[in-house]
Amino acid sequence: xxxxxxxxxxxxxxxxxxxxxxxxxxxxxxxxxxxxxxxxxxxxxxxxxxxxxxxxxxxxxxxxxxxxxxxxxxxxxxxxxxxxxxxxxxxxxxxxxxxxxxxxxxxxxxxxxxxxxxxxxxxxxxxxxxxxxxxxxxxxxxxxxxxxxxxxxxxxxxxxxxxxxxxxxxxxxxxxxxxxxxxxxxxxxxxxxxxxxxxxxxxxxxxxxxxxxxxxxxxxxxxxxxxxxxxxxxxxxxxxxxxxxxxxxxxxxxxxxxxxxxxxxxxxxxxxxxxxxxxxxxxxxxxxxxxxxxxxxxxxxxx
Amino acid sequence: xxxxxxxxxxxxxxxxxxxxxxxxxxxxxxxxxxxxxxxxxxxxxxxxxxxxxxxxxxxxxxxxxxxxxxxxxxxxxxxxxxxxxxxxxxxxxxxxxxxxxxxxxxxxxxxxxxxxxxxxxxxxxxxxxxxxxxxxxxxxxxxxxxxxxxxxxxxxxxxxxxxxxxxxxxxxxxxxxxxxxxxxxxxxxxxxxxxxxxxxxxxxxxxxxxxxxxxxxxxxxxxxxxxxxxxxxxxxxxxxxxxxxxxxxxxxxxxxxxxxxxxxxxxxxxxxxxxxxxxxxx
Numbered sequence: 002x003x004x005x006x007x008x009x010x011x012x013x014x015x016x017x018x019x020x021x022x023x024x025x026x027x028x029x030x031x032x033x034x035x036x037x038x039x040x041x042x043x044x045x046x047x048x049x050x051x052x053x054x055x056x057x058x059x060x061x062x063x064x065x066x067x068x069x070x071x072x073x074x075x076x077x078x079x080x081x082x083x084x085x086x087x088x089x090x091x092x093x094x095x096x097x098x099x100x101x102x103x104x105x106x107x108x109x110x111x112x113x114x115x116x117x118x119x120x121x122x123x124x125x126x127x128x129x130x131x132x133x134x135x136x137x138x139x140x141x142x143x144x145x146x147x148x149x150x151x152x153x154x155x156x157x158x159x160x161x162x163x164x165x166x167x168x169x170x171x172x173x174x175x176x177x178x179x180x181x182x183x184x185x186x187x188x189x190x191x192x193x194x195x196x197x198x199x200x201x202x203x204x205x206x207x208x209x210x211x212x213x214x215x216x217x218x219x220x221x222x223x224x225x226x227x228x229x230x231x232x233x234x235x236x237x238x239x240x241x242x243x244x245x246x247x248x249x250x251x252x253x254x255x256x257x258x259x260x261x262x263x264x265x266x267x268x269x270x271x272x273x274x275x276x277x278x279x280x281x282x283x284x285x286x287x288x289x290x291x292x293x294x295x296x297x298x299x300x301x302x303x304x
Numbered sequence: 305x306x307x308x309x310x311x312x313x314x315x316x317x318x319x320x321x322x323x324x325x326x327x328x329x330x331x332x333x334x335x336x337x338x339x340x341x342x343x344x345x346x347x348x349x350x351x352x353x354x355x356x357x358x359x360x361x362x363x364x365x366x367x368x369x370x371x372x373x374x375x376x377x378x379x380x381x382x383x384x385x386x387x388x389x390x391x392x393x394x395x396x397x398x399x400x401x402x403x404x405x406x407x408x409x410x411x412x413x414x415x416x417x418x419x420x421x422x423x424x425x426x427x428x429x430x431x432x433x434x435x436x437x438x439x440x441x442x443x444x445x446x447x448x449x450x451x452x453x454x455x456x457x458x459x460x461x462x463x464x465x466x467x468x469x470x471x472x473x474x475x476x477x478x479x480x481x482x483x484x485x486x487x488x489x490x491x492x493x494x495x496x497x498x499x500x501x502x503x504x505x506x507x508x509x510x511x512x513x514x515x516x517x518x519x520x521x522x523x524x525x526x527x528x529x530x531x532x533x534x535x536x537x538x539x540x541x542x543x544x545x546x547x548x549x550x551x552x553x554x555x556x557x558x559x560x561x562x563x564x565x566x567x568x569x570x571x572x573x574x575x576x577x578x579x580x581x582x583x584x585x586x
Contacts, residue, residue: 074416076581096324096418104416111410114344115337126333127419130322150344170417 022085027052027174027205028073034081035068035229042068044229046082052173055196055206057216057237060226061299066209067107067178069226073207074104074176087174100129103172103204107179109163110151117154117162118147121169128170141165141195157188164192168199175199177208181215193218213291223291227299241294253282330420334427341401342431352397352435356389357442363510364451371512373544378451380545383536384509386443387471391500391529393435394472398428398479399496404489406582415580425480432476436468453540460539463556467535470563474528477570484577503529508537514548521550528566535559 022029028050035043043065050056060066071077072084075091075098084091089098113120118134125131138144141161146154154162160180167175177196181189189212196206196219210216216223217237224234238244248266252259252273263269266286273281342348363385364378371380405411414424447453456464479496486492504510506520507530513521524530538546538554546554 076412076416096420099416099418100324102416104413106409106413106416108409108412110413111405111408113410114341119337119340123333123337124417126325126330127417127423129324129418166413 022083023049024085024088025052026050026085027054027087028207029085030069030073030082031084032082033069033072033079033084035065035072035077036080041229043072043079046226046229046231048224048231048234050205050207052205053200053203054221055200055208055219057220057223058207058209058226059213059216059223059295064226064299065229066226070176070178070207070209074102075099100127100170101173103167103170103175105163105167105175105177105180107182107209109159110166113151116148116150117143117165120151120162121165124166125169130171132169132171134169137165137169140168140198142191156183157185160184161188161192164195168204172204174205174207177206179209179211181210181212189215213295217291225295225298232298237291240291241289241298243289243291243294246289246294249287250285251287252284258283324418327420327423330423331426334419334423335430338427338431339434342397342435348397348401352389352392353439353442356385356392356439357446359388360385360443360446361450364447368451371545371548373542375541375545376452377512378447379453379540380512380537381509382443382447382451382453383540384504384507384533386440386468387507387529387533387536388500388504388509389439389443390436390468390472390532391475391503393439394432394475395479395482396493396496396500397432397435398476399482399486400489400492402428402480402483403486403492406483406579407488411579412581428480429476432472436472440468456539463535464539467532467539467559467563470560470567471528471532471535474563474566474570477567477574478528481570481573481577484579500529503527506530508533512548514550525562528563531559531562535563 020031022031026049028048030046030048033043033046033048034041042063046065046069048069058066058070068077072079073086073091075086075094078092086094087098087101091098110120115123117138121134121137125134135144135147138147141164143158143161143165146158146162151159151162160183164177164180167177181192184192193215196208200206208216208219220237222234223237223240225232225240233240235241247262247264250261250263250266250269250273261269270281270284270286273284360378360382363381367377367381369377371377402411411424415421444453444455448455482496483492486495503524506516506524507513507527508516508524509529513524513530513534516524521530534549534554535556537549538556543554546552549555551558
């Protein structure tokens with residue numbers, strides 16, 4: 002495609018960090034390597050997550066997202082590189098370190114005979130300065146389910162319970178691994194407002210998701226992992242040169258659908274409007290969606 | 305002590321004056337969780353608590369013959385079924401519940417919290433103790449009320465206590481170790497239940513041990529259940545019946561030695577094999 006040469010390459014745009022780990026960052030990763038057998042799931046990954054931000058990690062299945070996150074959480078060993086999470090190496094993080102984390106695993110928290118409130122009380126008892134379990138139930142919208150056992154909840158309610166268990170310890174840093182998988186659109190909106198209210202309370206969040214609209218709605222910055230490396234980090238509106246990409250104007254004329262890519266959509270629409278007596282039929286102006294640039298980025302990487 | 309930051313991260317992110325919860329507080333919390341988990345699950349209650357009582361009721365009604373010295377088979381069987389009850393409350397219960405919790409992510413979630421790891425095991429031990437004491441109490445009650453079982457007296461209670469404690473400890477540790485072999489709770493149950501049943505048949509639970517073929521006695525002697533049942537027989541049977549034991553005595557010293565050795569072996573196996581996550585995820 003001709004146009005691509007006009008755009009900066011992902012490498013030029015990437016605000017990928019380098020040098021020593023940043024001790025003030027919530028998470029700082031340098032040259033992370035993790036191998037399973039001969040294959041490297043993570044292959045020299047660098048990442049900085051600032052305190053107070055919501056950072057979304059995107060990438061296809063098998064790109065190394067969950068491996069990276071679980072190394073940061075202290076669940077997996079690494080084969081190389083430096084990792085600092087809240088200033089501590091996760092490989093040697095003790096109880097004090099874990100007390101500052103909230104972890105919502107992809108697999109959820111498991112089955113239990115306990116009620117939601119009992120589960121939250123038990124979880125709170127492990128932390129030095131927990132939130133009130135009933136307030137947390139309120140926050141995730143499970144107040145009516147306080148006396149229900151975990152296994153009687155619907156899929157979306159289960160996931161909200163997982164999030165409740167993740168935040169009851171009043172974490173400084175919250176890990177959310179695909180938190181809204183299986184949610185209906187309304188539940189997802191509710192969940193988003195929950196995440197925003199947690200950010201307002203100062204919680205740093207690392208989010209992995211397959212939903213690009215979710216990353217766009219929530220994240221201050223997004224990072225794309227492909228083949229075990231961070232391909233790019235940007236604010237959602239700028240990823241892949243999206244902010245500078247040409248707009249596409251579409252309309253109907255002579256019974257056909259027309260479209261035109263243009264760097265000056267306002268001028269183009271003004272000219273277009275002059276050609277029609279009234280409204281331009283079916284007029285739309287679109288920038289590439291996050292999904293468009295994302296698919297292009299991981300597609301390029303696979304080629 | 306709590307005012308002094310113990311790591312460089314403490315001062316910046318933890319609110320002042322917030323010490324980690326005490327071990328005792330977390331132990332209490334975990335004990336409560338484990339008791340609720342057990343007693344609210346119908347399968348585990350039926351399997352572990354009701355089944356041995358049913359066995360006592362059925363065997364007591366059917367096999368009520370005299371063993372000599374005026375001792376009924378039910379008196380003999382009470383010792384065996386208590387040993388089997390301890391096995392169920394400890395080894396079978398631990399193997400199945402921990403394999404389940406490992407497969408469904410409960411263990412992994414706990415590992416990600418600041419819960420001291422010992423608290424998980426303390427909770428399990430409290431669960432085993434509670435279930436063991438309860439099953440023994442029910443069996444003694446049913447035996448005494450319906451089948452004229454003679455309760456232990458004097459120093460026999462002491463033997464009863466140490467055989468139970470040592471046997472339960474060995475089987476709990478073995479159960480924790482065995483849980484690591486299974487893929488999930490279902491496969492743990494499918495592995496452990498038949499083994500437990502076979503051990504019960506050859507260890508003198510359902511039949512008199514002296515009637516079991518010698519080679520089976522030898523196999524049974526390798527495992528803890530035979531020694532638990534033998535130790536408990538010394539509690540429930542008159543000393544005259546010691547003559548029917550293979551060695552002609554109750555061998556209490558050897559009971560202690562074998563069960564102690566199994567505790568040690570179980571502990572080593574636990575330390576070597578215990579995993580907080582499913583296999584192949586590190």
